[in-house]
Amino acid sequence: MDDFFSASNCPAMKNKGPGNCLYAYIMENIDLGIVILGLKRHEIIFKNKFASELFQDAKEKLGYKALMTLLLPTYGESSHNEIIGKTNTLWYKNRLLGYTPYMISDDFIWIIIRDITERSRLESIAEAVNSMENTSYIFSGIRHELGNPINSIKMTLSVLKKNLAHYSTSAVERFVDRAMTEISRVEFLLQALKSFSLFENPDIxxxxxxxxxxxxxxxxxxxxxxxxxxxxxxxxxxxxxxxxxxxxxxxxxxxxxxxxxxxxxxxxxxxxxxxxxxxxxxxxxxxxxxxxxxxxxxxxxxxxxxxxxxxxxxxxxxxxxxxxxxxxxxxxxxxxxxxxxxxxxxxxxxxxxxxxx
Ligand SMILES: Nc1ncnc2c1ncn2[C@@H]1O[C@H](COP(=O)(O)OP(=O)(O)O)[C@@H](O)[C@H]1O
Ligand SMILES: [Mg+2]
Structure with a gap:
């Protein structure tokens, strides 16, 4: 291992004693994948338990080259700024991974990997809840859209009823027409709404x-x-x-x-x-x-x-x-x-x- 990771250089190792054991334990067992790649010698310097289990093929563990191809496919082509510190996602073995590479000196890349499969599922649920909020927005819209013509029909009919005795036939007809126009507006709206529920399961x-x-x-x-x-x-x-x-x-x-x-x-x-x-x-x-x-x-x-x-x-x-x-x-x-x-x-x-x- 390079000097950079020697006990004297590493802050975690400075205070000898049970402390360094604790750091090592955390690094190894944390619920995050941690991989450290040595760029000069093309080697994997460190890979914790989570990362080892994740990047294990049916036959063998993924080596330096395979990990570089998987996690940093544009390394060497793109500028450092485009890669380092940027979070990417990757579908791997039915899991959705989020990972961020960091640079430690010029020779080492440290990659932190999170399993975000569950989080993305939760996000989808949040999205659905969001669209449920839209549904309530739609219902309040429908109430408003139906409410207006119905109120107007009610008013027209009650005026008509009150005055029926002394209205001329043509006046009555005008009131009935007004009510009919409002009713066709309701019908039109109901027709449009029919297409909402009609096709819940598309037949592709x-x-x-x-x-x-x-x-x-x-x-x-x-x-x-x-x-x-x-x-x-x-x-x-x-x-x-x-x-x-x-x-x-x-x-x-x-x-x-x-x-x-x-x-x-x-x-x-x-x-x-x-x-x-x-x-x-x-x-x-x-x-x-x-x-x-x-x-x-x-x-x-x-x-x-x-x-x-x-x-x-x-x-x-x-x-x-x-x-x-x-x-x-x-x-x-x-x-x-x-x-x-x-x-x-x-x-x-x-x-x-x-x-x-
Ligand atoms: N081809 C188009 N040319 C101009 N305006 C359009 C066109 N399509 C849609 N719109 C505008 O978008 C609005 C919403 O369209 P739509 O959702 O179909 O409802 P509606 O046709 O009942 O108004 C229309 O009222 C119109 O202002
Ligand atoms: Mg339209």
């Missing part, structure tokens, strides 16, 4: 992208055509299949197309373009419109429940779409420019290349 299948888009367009082309909107699509090779739940995908694209079509209201030459192309293991499906677009500020609220700029909007469409895309292990991205248009891209995992389904 191999979906042929072009067939799916064609079928989808044939379903909505009438409505879009009536609104004067031109719709086109392109599937860029080699895109073929995605791993998706077709019902979820349908709902997601419907929500996005509905938004695009709303944004195109009163616009010149309204168009929607659907484009599917491959992106790093995913198929990116983009729905682009040349509608009113959004400012950067407007874009910050997009996924908040009940955020809407529409008189009859629910503000749930994008939030539901994002939830569904996440259920399919995908992601969503929105780019928008005020008065130019909006591009919404969903990333869905690629499927198998085989016969059409």
């Amino acid at each position: 299948q191999n979906v042929h992208v072009e067939d799916f888009i064609k079928r989808f367009i044939s379903l909505v082309s009438n409505d879009l055509g009536n609104a004067g909107i031109k719709t086109n699509y392109v599937v860029v090779p080699p895109v073929e299949h995605i791993s998706a739940d077709p019902r979820l995908l349908h709902q997601v694209i419907l929500n996005l197309i509905t938004n695009a079509s709303d944004a195109l209201h009163n616009c010149e030459n309204p168009q929607i373009m659907i484009r599917a192309e491959r992106k790093e293991g995913f198929v990116a499906i983009t729905i682009e419109d040349n509608g009113i677009g959004m400012t950067e500020e407007e874009q910050t609220n997009l996924f908040k429940p009940f955020y809407t700029t529409k008189q009859r909007g629910t503000g749930l469409g994008l939030m539901i779409a994002l939830k569904m895309v996440t259920l399919m292990k995908g992601n969503m991205e929105i780019k928008s420019y005020k008065d130019i248009g909006t591009k919404v891209t969903i990333f869905i995992p690629e499927g198998r290349h085989d016969a059409r389904t």
Whole structure:
């Protein structure tokens, strides 16, 4: 062993006696992995019990080279500052490890390793609790959204009841119409909420992208055509299949197309373009419109429940779409420019290349 670790240099060893035995005992038995690597001689200088048990292959214990490759793969290529003192994570033998390398003089690296498998599980639970807080936020939103029209219906009907005897037929009709409008608002909201619980367990299948888009367009082309909107699509090779739940995908694209079509209201030459192309293991499906677009500020609220700029909007469409895309292990991205248009891209995992389904 190098002089640096000799008893006279090491603070832990300075006071001979039971003290040094205690330090050694702690180092050896602590619930952390401790590894000290000697860079000059390419050797493992120290490895405590935790680290020995952790880095033990079926056949043999990992040596200096194996440990360097595992824990410091960029050592020698990256600058010291990028490695030393930085905490990394690593999946190893079904455990999630967090480790931090420190430098002791120029020749030794000291690595502290923690098993954070349990901590990351707890973090996931914390995240879930967090989304439960969101749920209560959603419920208070629903109460508010349902409460308003119901109050208004109640008021309309009670005014009507009080005055029924002397109201003309057309006045009665106006009051009934007002109540009906509020009721359809409630219905609309309930319809939107249905998609929340509908798909708790996604049924992931191999979906042929072009067939799916064609079928989808044939379903909505009438409505879009009536609104004067031109719709086109392109599937860029080699895109073929995605791993998706077709019902979820349908709902997601419907929500996005509905938004695009709303944004195109009163616009010149309204168009929607659907484009599917491959992106790093995913198929990116983009729905682009040349509608009113959004400012950067407007874009910050997009996924908040009940955020809407529409008189009859629910503000749930994008939030539901994002939830569904996440259920399919995908992601969503929105780019928008005020008065130019909006591009919404969903990333869905690629499927198998085989016969059409
Ligand atoms: N393609 C788009 N172009 C412009 N604005 C959009 C587009 N898509 C969404 N938005 C904005 O995001 C808001 C929220 O959308 P969404 O969650 O679908 O709820 P809703 O459509 O009921 O308002 C919309 O009210 C609108 O302001
Ligand atoms: Mg919408």
